[in-house]
Amino acid sequence: MIRHLWPLLIGFSLWAMAFTALYTVQYLGCYLGWSPQAHRLALVAGAAIAIAVSVGVLVVQIAYVRRLGQATTFMHRVGIGATVAAIAATIITFAPIVLASACI
Amino acid sequence: MSGEHLSPVALHKALTRIWGTPPGLARFSAVNHSILGKRFMVVAMVFFAIGGVLAMLIRAQLATPDSAFIGPELYNQIFTMHGTVMMFLFAIPMFEGLAIYMLPKMLGARDLAFPRMTAYGFWCYLFGGTILIVAMVMGYAPNSGWFMYTPLSSGIYTPGINADVWLLGITFVEISAITAAVELIVTILKMRAPGMSLTRMPIFGWYMLVTATMMLIGFPPLILGSILLEMERAFDLPFFDPTRGGDPLLWQHLFWLFGHPEVYIIFLPAAGMLSTIIPTFARRPLIAYNAIIVAIVAMAFLSFGLWVHHMFTVGIPHLALGFFSAASALVAIPTAVQIFAWIGTIASGRPRLDVPMLYVIGFFIVFVCGGLTGVMLAMVPFNTQAHDSYFVVAHLHYVLVGGFVFPMLAALYYWLPHFTGRSSVYRLSVPAFWLIIIGFNLTFFLMHLTGLMGMPRRISTYPSNWGWDWLNLLSSFGGFIMTMGFALVLVDIVMQFRLGRRGTRNPWDAGTLEWAMPTPPPDYNFAALPAVTQRADSLDPGRLGNNLAAGDGYLGFARASRQESLGVDMMTGKPDQVIVLPRRTWLPLWTALATAVFFLGLLFKIYWVVPLGALAVVGLFLVWPRALGQRHDAGPIDIGQGEAVPVDAEVEDNVTWWASKIAAVADATLYASLLFGALYLAVVAPGWPGQSTETNWWPALGLLAAFGGSVSVRLARSRNADGTSPYGWLLGTAVLAALAAAACIVGMVQLGDATIHANISLRFALYAYCAIHAGIAMLIAAHAAWRWRGGYVSAVRATSLRLSVLWTDYATAALIPAWGLTLLLARSGGAS
Known part of the structure; x- marks a missing residue:
């Protein structure tokens, strides 16, 4: 069942995992007293990985739909839309990483 | 095994005999979803009226400056109860009631997957809500605000039972939310009409599937927070006390982890109703169906990232x-996608105006305003200025009344002919609408201004020279106008029930399945289940209804006095099992009463009663499956249309199995919230000393025993699959699970005084959670052994064993992070 719903859920699941991970890194960096540069680098790297993985998933989804051709299902088509929306959400949500102070 | 084919009238009588609930006292044993859905809605409306009266008292108090109408102490109780009643006792149960009543009908099923659980949830809702209302009448209402912030709600600043009433009463009520979430998900996924693939499901089904999933994940953090705060108040375990390693902000995180998704949990069902009503009145299918599904999924995820x-x-x-501000602004986009889809549907259709559409227009006006102020409040600088002011009060009412009450009123007028079988009188509904919309905007639009002028929330009075006088007076005036509107709606509903003319079956010419049945609906919904060959919001209910009433469809017969409905493959909608549903019983009522004993024992601190109540609840739940199942393998049976499928007991992918897995998700969310709380306090809370303590090895022993249980239960399953006796291995599993529970309890005792520091109380809570789950694994293994002895388990009928594997593994898995955190917390300090 979940296997069939994955195209719809994967994009925002990655967003949710990235959100949890980056929020944790933000708190842990402050708690462990990381230098501001190292802290920001870790956060930027995390966000970049999240975006890259999401884009990779989108590419796989598009390739899969092209390969299926006429056999494409509703869930695959809607799934591509959901992943595109999730990538946009990932970029916008984590944009403050390059601007805001992490521990103040 | 095939059923008896009858004439339409004889079929109706036979099915009514099987599915019906007799009048009189027997109504208390009802488990039918139509009866219980209506009960949920009626009780929710009673609570709405109570919440409305409280709102009137608030507005009477604030109408004039320096008012002495209500003292501050009573005012605190009244505004706390107004929020609590409206959020927990009206909004959530109201849409639950509508979904319980409507979903099986829209999906083409005869009932929900777990009728007795529906009844149990209803009684928990009624009893829990009654505890809150009775406490208010007696003068012991909660008084710390509907979000119960600590330390104000902690024992030091709120002695007495006021806060306990909230914590225990709401937790009692939330049982109904969790049970409803589980059974709505299972019903939507497994009990649709044959041929109704997920892509053919009516859009309301999608909305409710997402909403129920959000409830499953959204409510456990609140339940956990309430349990921890109650443990702090009752037993002085300092989870939120900053002087002993706790942190009041942990409560805020747990509360809003529930509280913000809650807004969307309330909005999404309303949006589902709008997506059903608007196409009917626009006389064209909903546009952007796919985009709406993406938008619903996006809202569901984003709503958990902005608390x-x-x-x-x-x-x-x-x-x-920055993270949360961006996510808060972002959630406006999927909302706007839906708004534009609805506007586009109306614009491109041939819309006709009727009373439901009046409320739809009211929704557009009010909700869009609330959404825009929501984006304003998502911006940190503006939020800082407007925080805790009446601007926020105005915003939240625009969102919740606009996003829930207006759509709900539209839905009420839309489906009222379905409930009553009568057409609307309409003389009162139009003036009622105008009173509500004018009164609402007069009341709450002005609160934006009072808020921007600096009036804080929750104050019981204000001086006359701060410029708020006229605005408050007009707000109060508007509030009373709005109340008159709601009173007219109530009168209108009563009049339709009493005086409405007998109406036609499908008065709005809608295309969904709930109209393919007589109105008011029979207890069994459909005499035969339809075969769906297109999207199920563009059907012809008139033609379908006649065919189904004649028994032309699946299960168009009465068989062995059994309540039968069909289970289908989740994706394709292909029938794969006959679901035999339990008939009416008093067990849900008795179990809810025992649950009430448990909660009242905690509330009044009569602690010897608490384990008795818990034992009674567990004992009664163990009795529930007694009448279910079968003692032989029957194989595929006739379902009509030349097809045959096995009964649910003989299928792996049955509703019981899915419900257990889904319940485990809710349980795991609660546990994840507890683990988050432990890590949060260790990292963020003040007052965590650095000395290390001795390692407590008992949970590790518990983990070993639980792991042994996981191995043992697998051996039992393997032997059962081979056709040999699993009895010994099941008993072995029960013993090992009992040992795991005992080890956890000894570990709790070994911790010593858990009131000294949050570090110890957290470990206490972790071990208690693991002990309870090892206990559950023990009970389920013992129960499976009992079922096997009774002949209810075979190589094919192995659900009991699979449940035992699931819950034993869960107990084992829970002990792993508990042990890991034991090592971490022991090294991060706190005396042991």
Whole structure:
């Protein structure tokens, strides 16, 4: 069942995992007293990985739909839309990483 | 095994005999979803009226400056109860009731997957809500605000039972939310009409599937927070006390982890109703069906990433504020996608105006305003200025009344002919609408201004020279106008029930399945289940209804006095099992009463009663499956249309199995919230000393025993699959699970005084959670052994064993992070 719903859920699941991970890194960096540069680098790297993985998933989804051709299902088509929306959400949500102070 | 084919009238009588609930006292044993859905809605409306009266008292108090109408102490109780009643006792149960009543009908099923659980949830809702209302009448209502912030709600600042009433009463009520979430998900996924693939499901089904999933994940953090705060108040375990390693902000995180998704949990069903009503009145299919599904999924995820916007002023670092601010603004986009889809549907159709559409228009006006102020409040600088002011009060009412009450009123007028079988009288509904919309805007639009002028929330009075006088007076005036409107709606509903003319079956010419049955609906919904060959919101209910009433469809017969409905493959809608549903019983009522004993024992601190109540609840739940199942393998049976499928007991993919897995998700969310709380306190809370303590090895022993249980239960399953006796291995599993529970309990005792520091109380809570789950694994293994002895388990009928594997594995898995955190917390300090 979940296997069939994955195209719809994967994009925002990655967003949710990235959100949890980056929020944790933000708190842990402050708690462990990381230098501001190292802290920001870790956060930027995390966000970049999240975006890259999401884009990779989108590419796989598009390739899969092209390969299926006429056999494409509703869930695959809607799934591509959901992943595109999730990538946009990932970029916008984590944009403050390059601007805001992490521990103040 | 095939059923008896009858004439339409004889079929109706036979099915009514099987599915019906007799009048009189027997109504208390009802488990039918139509009866219980209506009960949920009626009780929710009673609570809405109570919440409305409280709102009137608030507005009477604030109408004039320096008012002495209500003293501050009573005012605190009244505004706390107004929020609590409206959020927990009206909004959520109201849409639950509508979904319980409507979903099986829209999906083409005869009932929900777990009728007795529906009844149990209803009684828990009624009893829990009654505890709150009775406490208010007696003068012991909660008084710390509907979000019960600590330390105000902690024992030091709120002695007495006022806060306990909230914590225990709401937790009692939330049982109904969790049970409803589980059974709505299972019903939507497994009990659709044959041929109704997920892509053919009516859009309301999608909305409710997402909403129920959000409830499953959204409510456990609140339940956990309530349990921890109650443990702090009752037993002095300092989870939120900053002087002993706790942190009041942990409560805020747990509360808003529930509280913000809650807004969307309330909005999404309303949006589902709008997506059903608007195409009917626009006389064209909903546009952008696919985009709406993407938008619903996006809202569901994003809504869990913006809870901190309720906490922007508590001193969180700017970067974290940035994450939550961006997510808060972002959620407006999927909302707007739906708004534009609805407007586009109306614009491109041939819309006709009727009373439901009046409320739809009211929704557009009010909700869009609320959404725009929501984007304003998502911005940290503005939020900092407007925080805790009447601007926020105005915003939240625009969102919740606009996003729930107006759609709900539209839905009420839309489906009222379905409930009553009568057409609307309509003389009162139009003036009622105008009173509500004018009164609402007069009341709450002005609150934006009072808020921007600096009036804080929750104050019981204000001086006359601060410029708020006229605005408050007009707000109060508007509030009373709005109340008159709601009173007219109530009168209108009663009049339709009493005086409405007998109406036609499908008065709005809708295309969904709930209209393919007589109105008011029979207890069994459909005499035969339809075969769906297109999207199930563009059907012809008139033609379908006649065919189904004649028994032309699946299960168009009465068989062995059994309540039968069909289970289908989740994706394709292909029938794969006959689901035999339990008939009416008093067990849900008795179990809810035992649950009430448990909660009342805690509330009144009569602790010897608490284990008795718990034992009674467990004992009664163990009795529930007694009448279910079968003692032989029957193989595929006739379902009509030349097809045959096995009964649910002989299928792996049955509803019981899915419900257990889904319940485990809710349980795991609660546990994840507890683990989050432990890590949060260790990292963020003040007052964590650094000395290490001796390692407590008992949970590790518990983990070993539980792991042994996981191995043992697998051996039992393997032997059962081979056709040999699993009995010994099941008993072995029960013994090992009992040993795991005992080890956890000894570990709790070994911790010593858990009131000294949150570090110890957290470990206490972790071990208690693991002990309870090892106990559950023990009971389920013992129960499976008992079922096997009774002949209810075979190589094919192995659900009991699979459940035992699931819950034993869960107990084992829970012990792993508990043990890991034991090592971490022991090294991060706190005396042991």
